Amino acid sequence: MIWNKDIETMPHDRLEQLQLQRLQDTVKRIYEYVPMYKKRLDEAGIGPNSIKTLDDLEKLPFTLKTDLRDNYPFGLFAAPMKDIVRVHASSGTTGKSTVVGYTAKDIETWAELMARTLASAGTTKEDVVHNAYGYGLFTGGLGIHYGGERLGATVIPISGGNTKRQITIMQDFGSTILACTPSYALYIAEVAKEMGIKKGDLKLKAGVFGAEPWSDSMRREIEEKLGILALDIYGLSEIIGPGVAYECPEKNGLHIGEDHFIVEVIDPETGKRLPPGERGELVFTTITKEAIPVIRYRTRDISAVHFEECACGRTVARMDRVTGRTDDMLIIRGVNVFPSQIEHVLMQIDGTEPHYQLVVDRVGQLDVIEVQVEVNEKYFSDEVKLLEAFENKIREELESILNISVGVKLVEPKTIQRSEGKAKRVIDKRNLS
Amino acid sequence: MKATQISVFLENKQGRLADVTKVLADNDINIRALFIADTSDFGILRMIVNKPGKAVEILKENQFTVSETDVVAVELEDRPGSLANVLGILNDNKLNVEYLYCFLDTERNVAVDIMRLEDTARAIDVLQNSGVKLLSASDLHEL
Numbered sequence: 001m002i003w004n005k006d007i008e009t010m011p012h013d014r015l016e017q018l019q020l021q022r023l024q025d026t027v028k029r030i031y032e033y034v035p036m037y038k039k040r041l042d043e044a045g046i047g048p049n050s051i052k053t054l055d056d057l058e059k060l061p062f063t064l065k066t067d068l069r070d071n072y073p074f075g076l077f078a079a080p081m082k083d084i085v086r087v088h089a090s091s092g093t094t095g096k097s098t099v100v101g102y103t104a105k106d107i108e109t110w111a112e113l114m115a116r117t118l119a120s121a122g123t124t125k126e127d128v129v130h131n132a133y134g135y136g137l138f139t140g141g142l143g144i145h146y147g148g149e150r151l152g153a154t155v156i157p158i159s160g161g162n163t164k165r166q167i168t169i170m171q172d173f174g175s176t177i178l179a180c181t182p183s184y185a186l187y188i189a190e191v192a193k194e195m196g197i198k199k200g201d202l203k204l205k206a207g208v209f210g211a212e213p214w215s216d217s218m219r220r221e222i223e224e225k226l227g228i229l230a231l232d233i234y235g236l237s238e239i240i241g242p243g244v245a246y247e248c249p250e251k252n253g254l255h256i257g258e259d260h261f262i263v264e265v266i267d268p269e270t271g272k273r274l275p276p277g278e279r280g281e282l283v284f285t286t287i288t289k290e291a292i293p294v295i296r297y298r299t300r301d302i303s304a305v306h307f308e309e310c311a312c313g314r315t316v317a318r319m320d321r322v323t324g325r326t327d328d329m330l331i332i333r334g335v336n337v338f339p340s341q342i343e344h345v346l347m348q349i350d351g352t353e354p355h356y357q358l359v360v361d362r363v364g365q366l367d368v369i370e371v372q373v374e375v376n377e378k379y380f381s382d383e384v385k386l387l388e389a390f391e392n393k394i395r396e397e398l399e400s401i402l403n404i405s406v407g408v409k410l411v412e413p414k415t416i417q418r419s420e421g422k423a424k425r426v427i428d429k430r431n432l433s
Numbered sequence: 434m435k436a437t438q439i440s441v442f443l444e445n446k447q448g449r450l451a452d453v454t455k456v457l458a459d460n461d462i463n464i465r466a467l468f469i470a471d472t473s474d475f476g477i478l479r480m481i482v483n484k485p486g487k488a489v490e491i492l493k494e495n496q497f498t499v500s501e502t503d504v505v506a507v508e509l510e511d512r513p514g515s516l517a518n519v520l521g522i523l524n525d526n527k528l529n530v531e532y533l534y535c536f537l538d539t540e541r542n543v544a545v546d547i548m549r550l551e552d553t554a555r556a557i558d559v560l561q562n563s564g565v566k567l568l569s570a571s572d573l574h575e576l
Contacts, residue, residue, distance in 0.1 A: 375442060375498065377498055380440075380442050380498045380499075380500050381440075381500065382438070382440035382477055382479060382500055382502045382549070383477075383531065384470045384472060384477060387442075387472075387475065387477070388472065409474045409475075410442075410444075410474070410475055411444050411475075412442055412443070412444050412496075412497070412498055413496075413498055414496055415444070
C-alpha cells in the first residue's frame with residue numbers, strides 16, 4: 001500500500017525540482033543559524049545563495065558523526081530551544097552520545113515517513129502494531145509509535161525486553177504487525193516455540209525490521225518461523241530516525257523519502273560520488289529538517305542506489321539493503337570481511353542456528369578469526385566424527401567465500417548471548433592489546 | 434536387547450561436566466558408566482544411567498543438548514580374553530564397532546561392555562547366536 005501517492009509516485013524530474021528548492025532553503029538556514037556550517041561554507045567559498053543546481057550539492061562539505069559529538073549537545077541546532085519539542089540521542093557506546101532535536105514540524109515529517117514505512121508493509125487502520133523497539137532516547141520506539149498513530153493503527157508501546165510477556169500480549173491483544181530488530185524477531189520466534197506456540201496461533205502478518213544489517217537468508221528464516229512478510233527498514237537518528245527508507249513487498253531495495261532527503265553514494269576512500277548501482281558509502285542531506293539539518297552526512301553504511309521505477313509504482317530512489325558498515329568492516333589479514341557475509345553462509349547450512357559470534361584476535365603478528373556457531377539440537381550426534389564433519393563443512397564454506405582461514409567452534413545451543421536490541425556479533429580482541 | 438545410552442554435547446568450558454552431574458544428582462539419577470569423547474573445543478559425554486527417560490527430560494529442561502543412542506551391553510566374565518572373544522565374533526561377521534567402553538560390576542564379579550555398533554540389530558543377532566550374554570535396558574538399569 002502506498003501512503004502518499006503524490007510524492008512516492010511523482011515523476012522524478014518534478015521531485016528533483018522540489019529537492020533543489022528545499023536544498024537551497026536548507027543551505028540558507030544552516031549558513032544563518034549554525035556557526036560550524038557558516039565557517040565551513042565560507043572556507044569552501046560557498047555563500048547561502050550558491051546552490052543553483054542539485055549538482056552543486058557536491059561542492060558542500062561532508063558532515064561526520066564526530067561533528068555532532070564535537071558540538072555536543074546542541075551546537076548544530078538550527079532552531080531556538082523554544083521551538084525544539086523533543087531530543088533523542090545515541091547510546092554513546094563508542095564515544096560521547098550524539099544528540100538530535102526536533103521541532104513540531106520535524107516530528108510531523110517523521111510521523112509521515114513512518115506512516116509510509118508501515119503502510120508499505122500493508123499496515124492499515126485495522127492493524128495492531130506491536131512495537132518492540134526500545135522507547136527512550138533511542139529513535140526506534142517513538143519513531144514507529146508516531147508513524148503507527150499517524151496511520152491510524154493501534155499501537156502497543158511494549159518496547160523491548162521481557163520476551164515471554166511480549167508473546168503473551170501478542171496473543172491476547174492480537175498483534176498483526178511486528179516492529180523490532182531482526183535478531184530480536186528471531187529470538188521472539190525461538191521463545192514462542194519454547195512456549196509451545198505455533199505460528200498459526202499468532203495473528204502476525206508482517207514485520208518491519210531494522211537498526212542492524214541483516215541478510216536475505218535471515219529474512220527467509222524470520223518469514224518461515226513467524227509465518228509473516230518480513231521487510232527491511234532503514235534510518236538513523238542523525239537524519240531523522242527510522243523512516244529514511246523502507247522496503248515494499250517487491251523486496252527490491254528500500255524506497256527513500258526523497259522529498260525530505262537527498263541521497264548520494266560515495267567512495268569511502270576518496271569521497272568522490274559514485275554512479276547509480278555502484279556500492280559505496282551512503283551520504284544523506286536533509287532538506288526539510290528545522291531543528292538539526294545535516295549536509296552530506298556520512299552514514300558509514302554501505303549500499304548502492306537505483307533510480308529505476310519499482311514494480312510497486314514508486315518512483316523515488318531505492319537503496320540496496322545495507323550489507324555492512326565502513327567502520328564495522330573487519331580487515332583480517334588484509335581481507336575485508338563483513339559479519340553479514342558470514343551470516344549468509346551459516347543460514348545456507350542446514351543444522352546451524354542463526355545465532356553466531358565472531359571472535360577476532362591477534363596471535364603474534366597474525367589475525368585469527370573464529371566463528372562460534374550454535375549447534376542445532378536436531379543435528380547433535382553422539383559421534384565425534386559427524387560433528388567434526390559438520391564443523392569442517394562450515395569452515396570450508398566460509399573459507400571459500402571469505403578467502404581466509406577461519407576457525408569454527410561449535411557451541412551449545414542458546415549459549416550465545418541473545419539481544420533485545422542490536423545483536424553484538426563481533427568481539428574484536430585486537431584492540432585490547 | 435538394545436540398551437539406551439544418553440549423550441550430552443559439552444563445550445570445553447570449565448564447570449560444564451560438574452553442571453551435568455549436579456543436575457542428575459539433584460534428580461536422584463545414578464550414573465552407571467560414563468565416558469567422554471573430546472576434541473579440542475567440544476566433548477561428547479556418554480552415559481549409562483539408571484533412569485534414561487527421566488534423565489533426558491531433566492537435562493533438556495536444564496538447557497543441555499541431549500540425544501539418545503542405541504547401544505549393546507554385553508556381560509562378560511571378568512577374566513583375560515573375554516573381550517577379545519566378543520570382538521573376534523564381531524570381526525568374523527564384519528561388524529564394525531564405532532566405540533566401546535566398559536565397567537566392572539563388582540557385586541556380581543562381571544565386566545559390562547557398552548558397544549556402539551554400525552549395525553545394532555544384526556550385531557544383536559550375531560552375538561546372541563554365539564552365546565554371548567546381552568543385557569536388556571532393564572537388566573542394565575537394575576544392576
